[in-house]
Amino acid sequence: MMRTAASALLAALLMAHAPSAQPAPPLTPPARPRxxxxxxxxxxxxxxxxxxxxxxxxxxxxxxxxxxxxxxxxxxxxxxxxxxxxxxxxxxxxxxxxxxxxNQWWERDNSRLVxxxxxxxxxxxxxxxxxxxxxxxxxxxxxxxxxxxxxxxxxxxxxxxxxxxxxxxxxxxxxxxxxxxxxxxxxxxxxxxxxxxxxxxxxxxxxxxxxxxxxxxxxxxxxxxxxxxxxxxxxxxxxxxxxxxxxxxxxxxxxxxxxxxxxxxxxxxxxxxxxxxxxxxxxxxxxxxxxxxxxxxxxxxxxxxxxxxxxxxxxxxxxxxxxxxxxxxxxxxxxxxxxxxxxxxxxxxxxxxxxxxxxxxPERVKAQGFDAGRINTVTVGRAIDAVLARELGGGSYRTRVIYNDIYFNEGVYLKLSQNPKAMAAVLDVVRKTEGVWRVYRKEELSATDPFTRSSALSHFEGRSGDIKMLGRAYWITSSSTSTHGTGHRxxxxxxxxxxxxxxxxxxxxxxxxxxxxxxxxxxxxxxxxxxxxxxxxxxxxxx
CATH class of the missing domain: 3.40.720.10 (Alkaline Phosphatase, subunit A)
Structure with a gap:
């Protein structure tokens, strides 16, 4: 099975998960279950x-x-x-x-959802x-x-x-x-x-x-x-x-x-x-x-x-x-x-x-006077595409937003990485979307940042998105009555x-x-x- 060099990093990220306690005495297990x-x-x-x-x-x-x-x-x-x-x-x-x-991710080289x-x-x-x-x-x-x-x-x-x-x-x-x-x-x-x-x-x-x-x-x-x-x-x-x-x-x-x-x-x-x-x-x-x-x-x-x-x-x-x-x-x-x-x-x-x-x-939360709503991922993708067309030139970009992951077609993210102005414009349009809390590039996922730790544990290169879009509490990215998919409790x-x-x-x-x-x-x-x-x-x- 595949092992990655990220194992040591991930072990460090999970240290906070293990409770501090005195060493337990050796356990003698009973007869094993059938x-x-x-x-x-x-x-x-x-x-x-x-x-x-x-x-x-x-x-x-x-x-x-x-x-x-x-x-x-x-x-x-x-x-x-x-x-x-x-x-x-x-x-x-x-x-x-x-x-x-x-459940599904965007396959960049084949431009398809799998x-x-x-x-x-x-x-x-x-x-x-x-x-x-x-x-x-x-x-x-x-x-x-x-x-x-x-x-x-x-x-x-x-x-x-x-x-x-x-x-x-x-x-x-x-x-x-x-x-x-x-x-x-x-x-x-x-x-x-x-x-x-x-x-x-x-x-x-x-x-x-x-x-x-x-x-x-x-x-x-x-x-x-x-x-x-x-x-x-x-x-x-x-x-x-x-x-x-x-x-x-x-x-x-x-x-x-x-x-x-x-x-x-x-x-x-x-x-x-x-x-x-x-x-x-x-x-x-x-x-x-x-x-x-x-x-x-x-x-x-x-x-x-x-x-x-x-x-x-x-x-x-x-x-x-x-x-x-x-x-x-x-x-x-x-x-x-x-x-x-x-x-x-x-x-x-x-x-x-x-x-x-x-x-x-979210509608029930909002009716009680709290901040809540729905983030339309299709609208976010189209807004990003408009920025890409303006900053990188015309073309069919078809940016995909799946839950919290933003996927670009093959080669687009590399162009953005080489164009700080264009990258900043993309991040800005996502950040200004109502309901969005934080936006991160995949390179920013860090063990030292409590806000990116959970996203780092979710990231697998080649299958995950290039940018992470984190919504505020009680904001969902679905047209269903309710959904899941975030790091909120x-x-x-x-x-x-x-x-x-x-x-x-x-x-x-x-x-x-x-x-x-x-x-x-x-x-x-x-x-x-x-x-x-x-x-x-x-x-x-x-x-």
């Missing part, structure tokens, strides 16, 4: 536990009250998005090392009708995951399975050599994998999908699970933008604008708790079909529950929909834990976290939970991060992660 269950709940903000746990009675409640809950867990980098988060939690390091900087898991050398393998589209693989992931090191270092080969609605989530959890990985192709509404992982469908997944076609989910009603007065906030529609569901408020109908399974219906179904229930059922099918946790090796099951992210984007973090998705997930995780207790009989360990948080809806702070064999229950206030999960689980398994920058959460381990 199964690692690595759970990501996409877009689960850290404060959701504090706010909403009174609504939970099953799985989430059990993980919080019987497991180890790290309440001060933050990502140390800026671009808090799905691909970066899943790669970070599974490798124990940051985008500057693993390379998964964004997904973090795109691989044109691979093809999709479908569990239903044939589908179109590019294949996927972890070829852009520049280091190994926990599951990879389990395969490399374990005495007996593990069975590794990873499941999500999203390719970028399932692949980054499963790593380079999983036995089975599955996700949903949104365009066609079919479950798929890639020839990077398998040449044919996995039988236990195929059997479940054949017996439970997605078409049966179309038109299902979704209403509040609990009485309305059990939900926090007023369920306001203020600031709500276009949603995937045809209904704007409860009771919802899980249906898109047409009658096809793909496209609009798939988008709507993903924006309901029923998609998480389906993922949990696929996980149960994998536990039975692959007999995970019941062989000679320690096995790995990765699950990324995606519904909360879709619902958070559509309805916002204070919505009753977000709360209800978590109530449903609490139920699904309760059944999963019961199954693990029966089948693996306590010989398992669970790590749960999220890939990022989410911002408050509502985006960086997420839950970190450990549960099961070798874990000491309790609430912990020590500084921590999702990048600590993989090193901690690796310690329990007797593994070494080559590029991990997270620490072992020793305070939560049974001595």
């Amino acid at each position: 199964l690692v269950v690595f759970i990501s709940v996409d877009q689960m903000r850290g404060d959701y536990i504090d706010k909403f746990q009174h609504q939970w009675t099953k799985g989430l409640k059990r993980l919080v009250t019987e497991g180890a809950w790290f309440r001060q867990a933050d990502y140390p980098y800026y671009n808090t998005v799905t691909c970066a988060g899943h790669a970070s939690m599974s490798t124990g390091t940051v985008p500057a090392v693993h390379g998964m900087v964004l 997904s973090c898991t795109d691989d044109e050398s691979q093809q999709l393998v479908t569990y239903g009708i044939p589908v179109k589209g590019v294949g996927h693989s972890p070829k852009h992931l520049m280091t190994t995951t926990l599951s990879d090191e389990l395969r490399l270092q374990a005495a007996s080969p593990p069975r590794v399975v990873s499941i999500s609605l999203k390719a970028r989530s399932a692949i980054n959890l499963g790593g380079h050599r999983p036995d089975a990985v599955i996700w949903l192709d949104e365009a066609d509404g079919e479950w798929v994998t890639s020839t990077a992982f398998a040449k044919a469908p996995v039988p236990y997944f195929a059997d479940y999908i054949a017996k439970h076609p997605l078409r049966n989910e179309m038109g299902r009603p979704w209403d509040r699970t609990l009485p309305r007065d059990r939900y926090l906030y007023d369920g306001s529609l203020q600031g709500r933008q276009r949603t995937a569901l045809v209904t704007k408020d409860f009771p919802h109908i899980v249906k898109g604008t047409g009658n096809e399974v793909g496209g609009a219906f798939t988008d709507a179904w993903e924006s309901s708790p029923y998609s998480d229930a389906y993922l949990a059922a696929l996980a149960a099918a994998a536990l039975d079909g692959a007999k995970l946790g019941r062989g000679a090796s320690t096995d790995f099951l990765g699950i990324s529950f995606s519904s909360l992210d879709k619902v958070g984007h559509d309805f916002g973090p204070d919505s009753h929909e977000v709360q209800d998705v978590l109530i449903h997930l609490d139920h699904e995780l309760g059944m999963l834990l019961d199954k693990l207790d029966r089948d693996v009989k306590g010989a398992y360990v669970i790590g749960l976290t999220s890939d990022h948080g989410v911002a408050p809806v 509502y985006d960086t702070r997420v839950p970190v939970l450990l549960f099961g064999r070798g874990i000491r229950k309790g609430e912990y206030l020590q500084p921590s991060s999702p990048i600590d999960l993989a090193p901690t689980l690796a310690h329990l398994l007797g593994l070494t992660l080559p590029d991990a920058m997270g620490r072992v959460l020793s305070e939560a381990l049974v001595p």
